[in-house]
Amino acid sequence: MARWFRFARAAEAPPIVPMSGWSAPLTTLASAAMSFLAVLTLIAGLAADRLAEDWRQDLAGLATVRVSAEPEVLETRVMRALEVVRTAPGIAAARVLSEAEHLALIAPWIGGVEALEALPAPRLIDLTLEGDGPDAARLQSRLDRDAPGAVYDDHAAWRGPLARAAAAVGRLAWAATVLVMLAACAMVALAAQATLTAHLDIVRVIRLIGGEDRYIAGAFVRRLALRGLAGGMAGAGLALLALAALPGSGAGGVLGGLLPGTFGWIAIPIAVPLLTAAIAWATARASVRIALGRML
Template identity: 30%
Template sequence: MNEVMQRLDLVRDAAFRLIEEWRKGPSQSPIVPQGNVAGTALIIVIAIMTFLACLTFGGVSLVRDSAAAWQSQISKEATIQIRPVEGEDMEALLAQAGKIAQGFAGVTSTRVIDRAATARLLEPWLGSGLNIDELPVPRLVVVSIDEESPPDFANLRAELVRNVPGASFDDHRTWVDRLVSMARTTVLIGMSVLALVIAATVLTVIFATRGAMAGNGHIIEVLHFIGAEAKFVAREFERHFFRTAFKGALCGGGAAVLMFLLISWWSSRNLATPEADQAAALFGNFAIGRDGYIGVAIIILLVSVLTMITTRLTVITQLKEMDNRGSESI
């Protein structure tokens, strides 16, 4: 019995010395060791998660901005298509269609696609050197539209069909609706992936916190049972994990920004190639813009703060479980 009491006295004295050391200032010995293997692994994991989250956010931003640009361009124009009609002068039909369209309020201008431009449009499928007059190829009139006050498309279509043989009118509304639906679906998928990445990061932090507490359980248990408040222990852990998460998130976010800059640089250096032209048509110049960089910074801060909050809640929960086990043993 005396031996047990002596050991308890030694543990108590050691605990008091630990508390006094931790209360002295910034040179205090931390509960969670700095720079251990687990901490380095956590930095790498958080860096990877943040990198994926920033890539997802940047990709969603690119698709959203490109879709908005496509929608704006499509909404500014409509197309009149005139099929060849036997006995009719195509040039006269094109001029008549343009004149009818310009008579409607909301139409700013019309432009006839000439023979050379029509041949260039068909080159990918029919090759070069085409004679448009020898082929039953429809001709086009591009109608520029005032986005703020568009014309009455139904009346314009009816007027063209009634007065111009072989004419049809496409206001591109079907394409706009499909484009908006595609953009919304892409954004929803991207946000879902982003949420999953953040959830995986939170779970990783929970396991890392539990591991750190298990590794330093003897110190935490002594401190807690001799009167150290849960907030004191939780504060030590959340400081450590906030610094760890911020380092990892900063590395991951920086790598994502560097990748976007490299892709944008590659795109600008290869503008003349077919691959770059098609990529630019889909995603622009791969520049995520100011909003994209602000979003990356927000993700870095969000990951760090979520890590800190998750750590605090995990530590407090673990200490409560420790209290419950202690009361049950009594």
């Protein structure tokens, strides 16, 4: 972190504002904290959007038929249901899940395969839909007639809520990113006011010798913007290191598919510090000009 302070100090010009006061390190630290949070909320929003899209793609065009019956007639009912769905319009393919596939789907929810032995588990027919899919009511009517106990399920009852929940999480993450940036604006505005007030005598002297407000504002704004850039670079770097250290963040890990790809790892640490510096510059410029105007 000290390295970024040195960078901000060396790059500032013109040097009419002494490097003193609490606002100098606080501005950089605040920018680093805001940048850190902005990266995390930004990536959370991107991950939620990607998760919602993955769910939509994975579930689009898929449906199942669940067949429940007494053991002695179960296989007959399954074959009849398979005949019905294979001849129904809007269904491209249908296959009965094997016993192993069926157990693999259910076992995680009930504590293991052993618990299934005492349960009259139904059989499942996996469907691949085409176009808008079948007419659900008509298909269910045929199943009720030819294969009693068979139920068509296009997963709409829980597919929609899952996608909406992921989208809502994404919106919350984007809203949090905006709030973080607004907080950064407030912090920079306070720092600009504090810095200008702390060096009020210098400002008055520069005015007496003919210095224009534009020159004075430029000195303060440049300094605060560079501090924002330095803090933004530090905060973004720390955020990416924290994300990279998370368990399962590798290419084959649980989080690997949700975290940004190669382009994201390069673009985010560039975009966020630049955005932080731009926010610091715009906020400081407005704050300093307003404060100088009040001093007339």
